[in-house]
Structures are given as structure tokens and as C-alpha cells.
Amino acid sequence: MILPGFEYRKAASVAEAIAFYNDFQGKARYLAGGTDLMPLLKYRLSTPAAVVDLKGIQELGAISADHGWLTIGANVTLFDLKNDPVVKEYFPVLCQSLEATSCETLQMRGTIGGNLLQDTRCIEYNKTMEWRTARGFCLKMGGETCNVVPHSRICLSNYCSDNALSLIALSAEVSLAGPEGDKTTGLEKIFSGCGSRVFALGPGEILTRIRIPMEKSRGVYEKLRVRNSIDYPLAAVAVAMRQNGARVCVGGVGPAPRVYDLTGTDAGSVRDGAQKAYTDARAVPNSTLSPTYRRKMVRALFRRAVNKILSEGK
Amino acid sequence: MRRIVCTFVVNGVTRELLVETNALLSEVLQDDLGLKGVHVGCGTGDCGACTVLVDGLPVLSCSTLAVTVRGKEITTVEGMANGTKLHPLQESFIEHGALQCGYCTPGMLLASKRLLEINPSPSRQDIKDALAGHLCRCTGYNKIVDAVMAAAEGEE
Ligand SMILES: Cc1cc2nc3c(=O)[nH]c(=O)nc-3n(C[C@H](O)[C@H](O)[C@H](O)COP(=O)(O)OP(=O)(O)OC[C@H]3O[C@@H](n4cnc5c(N)ncnc54)[C@H](O)[C@@H]3O)c2cc1C
Numbered sequence: 001m002i003l004p005g006f007e008y009r010k011a012a013s014v015a016e017a018i019a020f021y022n023d024f025q026g027k028a029r030y031l032a033g034g035t036d037l038m039p040l041l042k043y044r045l046s047t048p049a050a051v052v053d054l055k056g057i058q059e060l061g062a063i064s065a066d067h068g069w070l071t072i073g074a075n076v077t078l079f080d081l082k083n084d085p086v087v088k089e090y091f092p093v094l095c096q097s098l099e100a101t102s103c104e105t106l107q108m109r110g111t112i113g114g115n116l117l118q119d120t121r122c123i124e125y126n127k128t129m130e131w132r133t134a135r136g137f138c139l140k141m142g143g144e145t146c147n148v149v150p151h152s153r154i155c156l157s158n159y160c161s162d163n164a165l166s167l168i169a170l171s172a173e174v175s176l177a178g179p180e181g182d183k184t185t186g187l188e189k190i191f192s193g194c195g196s197r198v199f200a201l202g203p204g205e206i207l208t209r210i211r212i213p214m215e216k217s218r219g220v221y222e223k224l225r226v227r228n229s230i231d232y233p234l235a236a237v238a239v240a241m242r243q244n245g246a247r248v249c250v251g252g253v254g255p256a257p258r259v260y261d262l263t264g265t266d267a268g269s270v271r272d273g274a275q276k277a278y279t280d281a282r283a284v285p286n287s288t289l290s291p292t293y294r295r296k297m298v299r300a301l302f303r304r305a306v307n308k309i310l311s312e313g314k
Numbered sequence: 315m316r317r318i319v320c321t322f323v324v325n326g327v328t329r330e331l332l333v334e335t336n337a338l339l340s341e342v343l344q345d346d347l348g349l350k351g352v353h354v355g356c357g358t359g360d361c362g363a364c365t366v367l368v369d370g371l372p373v374l375s376c377s378t379l380a381v382t383v384r385g386k387e388i389t390t391v392e393g394m395a396n397g398t399k400l401h402p403l404q405e406s407f408i409e410h411g412a413l414q415c416g417y418c419t420p421g422m423l424l425a426s427k428r429l430l431e432i433n434p435s436p437s438r439q440d441i442k443d444a445l446a447g448h449l450c451r452c453t454g455y456n457k458i459v460d461a462v463m464a465a466a467e468g469e470e
């Protein structure tokens with residue numbers, strides 16, 4: 001499959017990348033490892049005038065631990081992050097979700113920034129131009145209706161980042177730089193909740209850093225997928241337990257992760273939390289497994305993950 | 315669309331080429347440099363057949379823009395043998411019947427080469443982890459793992 005035509009710019013700083021974005025009147029896409037973007041371009045799901053390469057921005061490539069935070073540059077690869085000694089010691093849930101992300105070859109190329117900002121997926125969307133033209137464009141491609149749930153006004157394509165779930169469970173924050181200035185916000189706040197426009201980011205905004213409070217945690221990541229070697233999550237649950245309680249994040253089902261703060265870890269609270277996650281999960285037939293099964297697995301993985309931590313602690 | 319002058323060190327030889335901004339690394343290696351050992355299967359990152367080494371790391375050439383790896387050292391399967399003497403991994407693949415149609419083989423060999431460079435005595439699980447992104451429709455994988463194990467043992 002050949003790529004559409006576009007210009008290429010390599011930025012040496014965040015400011016330069018934003019300037020390139022503006023040069024092309026916003027018709028530019030940022031490129032990190034390209035493992036998510038390249039297939040989208042090949043399928044003509046995106047046809048930018050220019051691709052702005054962020055990999056040359058040195059300041060986005062570092063991991064540092066100070067002032068009570070672990071700060072991770074957006075360009076750090078999943079493989080390097082997985083092998084970072086602080087991540088291993090402090091954040092087991094992140095280690096496990098990184099390990100469960102695609103495969104080692106892709107982990108060495110894919111960055112954490114690109115992982116968090118990957119597009120949502122759907123069996124009717126991640127298809128060639130010819131296939132999609134024959135089927136008729138759906139909401140996410142600018143069409144009138146959803147091809148999975150006829151007459152639906154909202155796109156429920158699945159957000160499939162494994163590591164967003166563990167980072168949200170760890171109360172991570174993200175820093176964004178854009179034409180309008182810089183800001184830092186909770187990771188769970190960057191989602192719009194709608195699959196046709198996944199992120200509530202301003203035009204041209206760049207994710208620069210992710211930071212996690214440096215507090216040791218216990219954690220478990222549970223992921224449902226067909227092939228353990230490489231597949232995206234079809235439902236997944238991350239749990240991080242710290243002194244003041246457990247934070248659970250559910251994803252792989254629908255366009256945004258959902259967060260549950262457990263006040264207690266007695267059997268009743270865990271059961272109620274899992275039931276709430278089951279009720280909230282809006283699974284539709286847009287992946288290779290049935291929606292009923294994926295919903296039930298949200299509940300099962302929720303209980304399994306929390307109980308695993310509790311039994312480890314004994 | 316613009317063309318950019320790019321230098322790559324491909325299998326030890328410095329090559330200077332005019333590369334279109336939207337050219338894939340797989341296209342440059344196959345079409346401009348005639349390296350037909352770069353096998354493109356899926357074209358979307360799922361199968362690993364197109365893997366080459368860039369500065370020693372496995373990279374999917376079907377999903378990499380050639381201009382992003384300017385100035386880097388690229389190894390394709392053609393660069394593994396030394397003249398007519400095959401690389402020990404290639405010998406071991408033949409010995410163990412680790413290929414049938416051979417489509418996945420360049421990717422398997424290069425990813426295994428990288429693994430043995432960082433981990434000279436891997437476990438079977440280490441090999442499976444390193445090759446997880448590589449699909450083979452013929453061998454059933456066991457013979458590939460056997461071949462990499464044997465090559466590692468042979469080199470110790
Ligand atoms: C076969 C296969 C299996 C996969 N399996 C999984 C899986 O199991 N779990 C999973 O989570 N992912 C999976 N992925 C998706 C992908 O490989 C990873 O998410 C990877 O980490 C993406 O990072 P990247 O650097 O390659 O992103 P890119 O493709 O470079 O970028 C992804 C998106 O983010 C934008 N972007 C990148 N960096 C920035 C930044 N700093 N600021 C603003 N925008 C930015 C890009 O414009 C693009 O829209 C899989 C991919 C493939 C091909």
C-alpha cells in the first residue's frame with residue numbers, strides 16, 4: 001500500500017513543530033513512531049498536507065525523577081519505559097500494561113505520546129478506502145450514520161491504548177503545548193467521550209510530558225485479547241492501589257477510559273464497583289468479539305484485577 | 315511533493331539517494347536499491363515480514379518513512395551473510411527446517427540477530443517474546459524457536 005503525497009518537516013523544538021503546524025494552516029499531522037499514523041495514512045483515513053516529525057525534539061526524549069514526580073517525555077519508547085528501573089519499582093501496573101502492548105518490535109518504535117494519542121478503532125473504520133467507499137462512510141469518516149449501530153448519533157469506536165488505563169489508575173497528568181499556550185491536566189480529562197473526535201485537545205496541541213506522583217503502588221493490569229502476542233485490548237482493566245485506596249480504570253470498550261475510585265476493598269465494594277463498570281460499559285458489535293462477552297469480561301477483569309492485588313498483599 | 319537527498323548506510327555501504335517525502339523505507343530498499351529480501355506482507359504493522367534493522371534495532375520498513383531514518387545504518391537480510399558464508403542463524407534455520415515458503419524468514423532472522431546481540435543465551439520464552447510480532451503461516455513456529463536456540467548454543 002502506498003502513502004498519499006505530503007510534505008515532511010522535522011522539528012527540532014516544540015515551538016518549531018507548532019510553527020510548522022501553523023505554516024500548513026493546521027493541515028498537518030504530528031509523527032512520532034508512526035506505528036498508528038502510518039496505517040491511517042495508507043488507508044486514506046487521514047490525508048494531511050504535511051507530516052511534522054517530532055522525533056528530533058531532544059527534550060521530549062527523557063525520563064526524570066524529581067520533586068515528587070516521575071516525568072516521562074512524550075517521545076520515550078514503550079520499550080525503554082518498560083525497562084526503566086523506577087517504573088519497575090514504583091508502578092507495576094504500568095510495567096504490566098507496557099508489556100501487554102502489541103509486541104517488542106512495535107514497543108521499540110512506538111512512543112508513549114503516540115500511544116496515548118492513538119486513534120480509536122472499529123471493524124468498520126480500520127479498512128481500505130475501497131472497502132469503506134463500497135460500504136458508505138460512517139460518522140467518524142464524515143458520513144451520516146454509524147455503520148455498526150444504525151441511526152446512532154454518536155460514534156462508539158474503541159479507544160485501545162493499554163497504557164492510558166494504567167497511567168490514569170496512577171493519577172498521571174499530561175502537559176500540552178499549543179498555539180494557545182501550555183497547560184497541564186489530568187490524563188482522564190483529554191478525552192471528548194465521542195469516537196469521531198476522540199480528544200478534547202486544541203488544534204496543533206502537542207503532548208510534551210506525562211508525570212506520575214512518585215508514590216509506590218501495587219498494581220495489576222488485565223487485558224482481554226484474541227492473540228496474546230500482538231492484539232489490541234478488547235476490554236481491559238488497570239488497578240493501582242496506594243495508601244489512600246484503589247483507583248481502577250476500564251478501557252478497550254468505547255471511545256474513552258472510565259475511572260472508578262474504590263473507597264473500600266471488602267468483597268462488597270469490589271463487587272459493586274465491578275457491577276457499576278459492567279453497567280457503564282457501552283459495548284457494541286464493533287470488534288471481533290461479541291459485545292455481550294466483552295461487557296461481561298469488563299466485570300470479570302475488574303474483580304480479577306482487584307482480587308489479585310488483595311491476595312498478593314496477604 | 316518534494317524530494318530530499320538522503321544518505322543511508324545500507325549493509326555497510328553508504329548510499330546517497332533522492333527520496334520522496336512520502337516514500338516508505340520498504341519502497342526505497344526494494345525499488346531504489348533492489349533489495350528484494352525486504353518482504354512486505356500486510357503493509358500495516360501486523361505481520362513483521364518487512365522488518366529490517368535500523369542502527370541495530372528491528373523496525374517495520376512498511377510503516378517507516380524513509381526520510382525519518384536518514385544517516386542511519388540499515389541492515390537487510392542481504393547483509394547477514396559474509397560473502398558466500400551464511401550467518402550462523404541462517405545456517406541454523408536451514409538445518410532445523412525453520413522455513414518453508416520463506417516469506418517471513420528475513421524478518422525472523424533479523425529480529426533473532428538483534429535478540430542474540432543483546433541476549434546471547436536466551437530462553438525459549440525470550441525468543442518467543444522477541445518474535446511475537448512476526449507471523450509465520452508455514453512452520454508452526456517451533457522450528458524457528460529451535461533454530462534460534464541452536465544458533466545461540468552454537469555461538470557460546
Ligand atoms: C499490529 C499493531 C498492534 C498494536 N497493538 C497495540 C496494543 O496492543 N496496545 C496499544 O496500546 N497500542 C497498540 N498498537 C498501536 C501503536 O503501535 C502504539 O499505540 C504506539 O505506542 C503508538 O506510538 P507511535 O509513536 O508509533 O505513534 P504515532 O503513530 O507516531 O502517533 C499516533 C498519533 O498520535 C499523534 N502524536 C504522536 N505523538 C504526539 C505528540 N507528542 N503530541 C501530539 N500528537 C502526537 C500522531 O499525530 C498520531 O495521530 C498497535 C499497533 C499495531 C500496528
Ligand code: FES
Pocket residue numbers: 353354355356357358359360361362363364365374375376377
Ligand atoms: S509488512 Fe510490515 S508488518 Fe507486515
Ligand code: FES
Pocket residue numbers: 412413414415416417418419449450451452453
Ligand atoms: S515460512 Fe512461510 S510464512 Fe514463515
